[in-house]
Amino acid sequence: MDRTVIAYVIYLVxxxxxxxxxxxxxxxxxxxxxxxxxxxxxKLADAVNHLLVVGFYLVNLGFVxxxxxxxxxxxxxxxxxxxxxxxxxxVLLVLGAMHLGNVYVLNKIRRRGLMEREQLPPVPxxxxxxxxxxA
Numbered sequence: 001m002d003r004t005v006i007a008y009v010i011y012l013v014x015x016x017x018x019x020x021x022x023x024x025x026x027x028x029x030x031x032x033x034x035x036x037x038x039x040x041x042x043k044l045a046d047a048v049n050h051l052l053v054v055g056f057y058l059v060n061l062g063f064v065x066x067x068x069x070x071x072x073x074x075x076x077x078x079x080x081x082x083x084x085x086x087x088x089x090x091v092l093l094v095l096g097a098m099h100l101g102n103v104y105v106l107n108k109i110r111r112r113g114l115m116e117r118e119q120l121p122p123v124p125x126x127x128x129x130x131x132x133x134x135a
């Protein structure tokens with residue numbers, strides 16, 4: 001078997017495994033934020049969480065597939081490690097950026113929900129007082 005094909009197989013196995021692991025981690029832990037933002041609506045939180053995970057898979061697996069092809073033919077074992085380190089390093093950086101993006105968006109949504117809850121008065125107003133002429 002050609003060394004380039006071996007590098008491709010290893011790259012795909014590791015990249016897909018990392019993508020699945022990060023998606024499961026984001027799904028499991030992001031659900032808590034979504035449930036808080038959606039005021040305890042568990043069914044809606046699960047639906048939004050599932051949609052976010054599907055989008056995460058599509059973007060990252062699409063990137064992994066696009067980044068698969070290489071320009072050089074790998075001549076020796078050292079070339080396999082060099083090609084894998086470059087490709088996997090870029091995939092890890094993209095996964096990290098996607099993770100930080102998801103955390104940022106979830107935090108923004110959560111903060112907005114907290115701000116909306118704080119804007120409601122703790123008790124309804126009892127009446128209205130007209131301003132005085134001297135004030």
